[in-house]
Amino acid sequence: MAKNVTMAEEYLADHFPGFPVLPGVMMLEAAIQTAAWLVRASEAGGGAHSLIVLKEARGVRYGTFVSPGQTLTITADAVEIAQARSDFKIKGTVNGNTAIQARLELSHVNLAETDVSFVANDRIVLAAQRERWQTLTQRSGALPTGSTTVSTN
Numbered sequence: 001m002a003k004n005v006t007m008a009e010e011y012l013a014d015h016f017p018g019f020p021v022l023p024g025v026m027m028l029e030a031a032i033q034t035a036a037w038l039v040r041a042s043e044a045g046g047g048a049h050s051l052i053v054l055k056e057a058r059g060v061r062y063g064t065f066v067s068p069g070q071t072l073t074i075t076a077d078a079v080e081i082a083q084a085r086s087d088f089k090i091k092g093t094v095n096g097n098t099a100i101q102a103r104l105e106l107s108h109v110n111l112a113e114t115d116v117s118f119v120a121n122d123r124i125v126l127a128a129q130r131e132r133w134q135t136l137t138q139r140s141g142a143l144p145t146g147s148t149t150v151s152t153n
Contacts, residue, residue, distance in 0.1 A: 001030070006069070011023065021066060035090060037133070055106060066094050
């Protein structure tokens, strides 16, 4: 997946005044979202869990800055995708230079697992995610790449 950085993003003006760069937490969020979409793509029916969230980020290292006008390209290599969790090695690059790398563990949950009254909420969220997935795959014409090592349990 790719994140195009523009000066239209208001937080850039405040992050380092006079030196606008994409905050590290935003790079990490882009990596989490990339990995989460790979999980959804691997689940039957285009998504079995309403929430795929970060459980743990290990070994996060930042390299080069990402400035307006540049594109952060994220790759996520799945180490394991299981029913309730997944593990990824991620790397974000700009012009071939590493901007971020980390190991991510994600949790896969449905709101109804904590309270059955959330069944309808799960359905709404899953429907919205399927619609987003259709939009993403129609525009790009392809599924995301980067899941080179996948084991499903």
